[in-house]
Amino acid sequence: MNQLEIRDLWASIDGETILKGVNLVVPKGEVHALMGPNGAGKSTLGKILAGDPEYVVEKGDILLDGESILELSPDERARKGLFLAFQYPVEVPGVTIANFLRLALQAKLGREVGVAEFWAKVKKALEILDWDESYLSRYLNDGFSGGEKKRNEILQLLVLEPSYAVLDETDSGLDIDALKVVARGVNAMRGSGFGALVITHYQRILNYIQPDKVHVMMDGRIVTSGGPELALELEAKGYEWLRERVKEGA
Amino acid sequence: MSQVDLSAIGEEYKYHFVDEVKPVFVAERGLTRRVIEAISYHKGEPEWMLKFRLRALEIFQKKPMPTWGPDLSGLDLDNLVYYVKPAEVRDAKSWEEVPEEIRKTYERLGIPEAERKVLAGVGAQYDSEMVYHRVREELERQGVIFVAIEEGLKKYEDLFREYFAKVVPPEDNKFAALNSAAWSGGSFVYVPPGVKVELPLQAYFRVNTPEFGQFERTLIIVDEGAEVHYIEGCTAPMYSTESLHTGVIEIVVKRGARSRYTTIQNWSTNMYNLVTQRALVYGDAFHEWLDGNLGSKVTMKYPSSYLLEPGARTEILSIAFAKTGQHQDTGAKIILGAPHTSGTIVSKSISKGEGRASYRGLVKVLEGAKGAKANVECDALLIDPESRTDTYPYIEIEEDTAHVGHEATVSKINDEQIFYLQSRGLKEDEAAALIVRGFIEPIAKELPLEYAVELNRLIELEMEGSVG
Ligand SMILES: Nc1ncnc2c1ncn2[C@@H]1O[C@H](COP(=O)(O)OP(=O)(O)O)[C@@H](O)[C@H]1O
Ligand SMILES: [Mg+2]
Numbered sequence: 176m177n178q179l180e181i182r183d184l185w186a187s188i189d190g191e192t193i194l195k196g197v198n199l200v201v202p203k204g205e206v207h208a209l210m211g212p213n214g215a216g217k218s219t220l221g222k223i224l225a226g227d228p229e230y231v232v233e234k235g236d237i238l239l240d241g242e243s244i245l246e247l248s249p250d251e252r253a254r255k256g257l258f259l260a261f262q263y264p265v266e267v268p269g270v271t272i273a274n275f276l277r278l279a280l281q282a283k284l285g286r287e288v289g290v291a292e293f294w295a296k297v298k299k300a301l302e303i304l305d306w307d308e309s310y311l312s313r314y315l316n317d318g319f320s321g322g323e324k325k326r327n328e329i330l331q332l333l334v335l336e337p338s339y340a341v342l343d344e345t346d347s348g349l350d351i352d353a354l355k356v357v358a359r360g361v362n363a364m365r366g367s368g369f370g371a372l373v374i375t376h377y378q379r380i381l382n383y384i385q386p387d388k389v390h391v392m393m394d395g396r397i398v399t400s401g402g403p404e405l406a407l408e409l410e411a412k413g414y415e416w417l418r419e420r421v422k423e424g425a
Numbered sequence: 426m427s428q429v430d431l432s433a434i435g436e437e438y439k440y441h442f443v444d445e446v447k448p449v450f451v452a453e454r455g456l457t458r459r460v461i462e463a464i465s466y467h468k469g470e471p472e473w474m475l476k477f478r479l480r481a482l483e484i485f486q487k488k489p490m491p492t493w494g495p496d497l498s499g500l501d502l503d504n505l506v507y508y509v510k511p512a513e514v515r516d517a518k519s520w521e522e523v524p525e526e527i528r529k530t531y532e533r534l535g536i537p538e539a540e541r542k543v544l545a546g547v548g549a550q551y552d553s554e555m556v557y558h559r560v561r562e563e564l565e566r567q568g569v570i571f572v573a574i575e576e577g578l579k580k581y582e583d584l585f586r587e588y589f590a591k592v593v594p595p596e597d598n599k600f601a602a603l604n605s606a607a608w609s610g611g612s613f614v615y616v617p618p619g620v621k622v623e624l625p626l627q628a629y630f631r632v633n634t635p636e637f638g639q640f641e642r643t644l645i646i647v648d649e650g651a652e653v654h655y656i657e658g659c660t661a662p663m664y665s666t667e668s669l670h671t672g673v674i675e676i677v678v679k680r681g682a683r684s685r686y687t688t689i690q691n692w693s694t695n696m697y698n699l700v701t702q703r704a705l706v707y708g709d710a711f712h713e714w715l716d717g718n719l720g721s722k723v724t725m726k727y728p729s730s731y732l733l734e735p736g737a738r739t740e741i742l743s744i745a746f747a748k749t750g751q752h753q754d755t756g757a758k759i760i761l762g763a764p765h766t767s768g769t770i771v772s773k774s775i776s777k778g779e780g781r782a783s784y785r786g787l788v789k790v791l792e793g794a795k796g797a798k799a800n801v802e803c804d805a806l807l808i809d810p811e812s813r814t815d816t817y818p819y820i821e822i823e824e825d826t827a828h829v830g831h832e833a834t835v836s837k838i839n840d841e842q843i844f845y846l847q848s849r850g851l852k853e854d855e856a857a858a859l860i861v862r863g864f865i866e867p868i869a870k871e872l873p874l875e876y877a878v879e880l881n882r883l884i885e886l887e888m889e890g891s892v893g
Contacts, residue, residue, distance in 0.1 A: 253848055
């Protein structure tokens with residue numbers, strides 16, 4: 176029961192059906208990769224898990240440790256321990272990272288968090304990410320480079336310590352050093368109390384974050400799943416190969 | 426980094442209380458010659474001041490109500506009480522001498538604590554008069570005068586008379602005339618040449634009688650090369666009948682001096698808040714207005730700086746928050762009257778529900794003000810579809826070598842920002858409040874910490890349950 180479970184999930188936006196029966200289970204303690212070509216519906220799945228009100232869930236369910244979260248607001252889901260690292264983190268001018276992080280942590284824990292406790296947590300996270308304290312007084316994603324935005328998502332992950340995280344293309348647009356840093360952040364979270372779904376377009380990041388399982392999404396559904404070797408195979412043969420195989424199988 | 430106090434969320438608006446101070450003398454309703462004479466008599470004023478008041482009364486009676494701005498038709502000037510004198514003690518030297526009821530009120534407003542922290546001296550205005558006032562020894566040693574305006578008139582009559590009503594004469598506008606006739610309470614500040622006042626001077630006051638018009642008058646003189654920061658914050662208890670606050674703030678910033686006047690006003694929503702604030706800024710001096718307007722039914726307030734000599738500079742920063750039933754008509758005025766003067770206006774407004782926030786500003790460059798520079802930035806944030814904002818930027822340039830820039834933006838709270846913040850555990854209205862706070866941050870960060878915290882709390886309260 177300690178798992179994030181997606182059951183026959185159908186969802187649409189602006190009348191267009193994007194997810195067409197997604198089934199997926201990420202047990203707590205495991206890290207799974209979700210791969211697939213552009214437009215497959217990976218980000219859509221991530222946003223729906225987080226509760227984006229733009230999307231309409233038509234059918235199916237999402238269960239967090241056995242409990243449906245479909246009716247919960249995004250903040251309720253977050254407080255239950257779900258986290259989404261956005262593919263495109265949003266800029267919030269005038270709100271410092273420090274201020275925001277402390278508010279988010281207090282919301283998550285449902286109690287006041289003293290300055291000392293907060294700083295201890297943040298300092299540790301900054302060390303893992305090899306990031307300077309000065310970032311804390313910068314405004315949330317405001318004017319950040321793509322890489323800084325991604326790193327900031329991982330900073331939030333480390334401070335908020337969710338039970339389940341969905342990382343949406345946190346690797347894309349990063350150079351190899353930044354990629355290693357992000358991987359270090361995710362690996363620091365690994366353990367029996369943490370499950371993650373790492374959405375990626377490329378196999379590259381999986382060299383640094385070893386997945387327990389790899390799922391491939393195409394046209395709104397999971398078409399195949401396997402071990403880490405599936406990612407390598409996709410890297411070598413491309414998605415077209417898989418598309419052909421799926422067609423043949425159908 | 427400003428600290429945020431989440432515990433304030435959900436608290437009742439803590440300043441909506443009315444306490445039991447009994448006024449000693451309440452004037453009859455309406456403003457008449459007799460009322461003015463009574464005010465002047467009770468204050469024990471010199472003859473010239475009585476004459477000045479009576480002249481101002483005539484000007485007030487002749488001038489029509491302004492019709493170019495917000496709707497003032499709900500304001501019944503004949504039905505207001507024009508003077509209230511609170512119980513006993515005036516200009517108490519120590520906290521203990523202040524009557525207990527009044528002390529309790531201030532304690533609830535958190536003043537004693539604030540004082541312990543940073544206050545250089547407290548001038549607290551209770552109803553019409555200063556009841557508590559203290560100047561720290563350091564200020565006295567430096568020769569700084571920081572007293573109730575009535576005391577300023579009594580003790581420093583020559584200095585007072587030299588500047589009083591010279592910055593804002595009663596002819597300026599109908600409400601300046603009204604204030605000139607009925608003024609009561611406020612501060613008188615003088616900073617001698619070269620003296621730098623390290624800690625801000627603060628005055629707190631409250632209005633506390635139904636239908637009572639408060640006509641606070643403040644005169645600040647910053648002599649050559651001196652520096653001072655004057656802060657005024659006020660909160661008002663809630664009343665069902667209309668109320669009026671008409672202040673006049675006069676500031677003289679002499680050559681090479683620096684001054685800043687900060688005010689956050691959070692009047693109850695039945696208040697007409699019509700204030701004239703003006704500074705005369707001389708050679709190479711710098712004056713800053715920092716103005717926050719959150720409450721009231723109607724606010725008309727346009728802090729202005731007259732840059733009179735070469736090198737004079739000014740900055741006018743303002744925040745307005747308009748809710749349903751409120752019209753914040755605020756802005757700024759800069760007159761660039763000498764070469765190489767420069768000014769900046771940054772105005773941020775938030776409209777919520779059916780609230781309306783207007784920016785009304787004037788930048789005027791006089792002929793001969795060579796190389797004068799001014800820049801205006803006004804940003805409006807709309808919370809709801811029915812919220813409203815307007816911009817009335819007047820720019821008059823008589824000098825070819827001057828440069829004036831103007832930029833205006835209107836934005837809405839963005840759903841993606843809300844979702845992003847919510848996905849980190851913040852409730853929808855908390856997310857909206859945080860976005861609003863971010864919007865005003867460029868101005869809020871200029872405030873002293875306690876004020877910034879207070880402002881943030883007020884915004885959280887205002888935004889509570891506002892979305893979703
Ligand atoms: N507002 C929208 N209206 C209609 N279709 C949309 C909208 N937003 C996204 N889509 C479509 O949904 C599909 C899935 O997008 P997305 O989840 O971002 O894919 P991925 O992350 O796998 O690249 C795409 O075909 C995209 O064009
Ligand atoms: Mg995507």
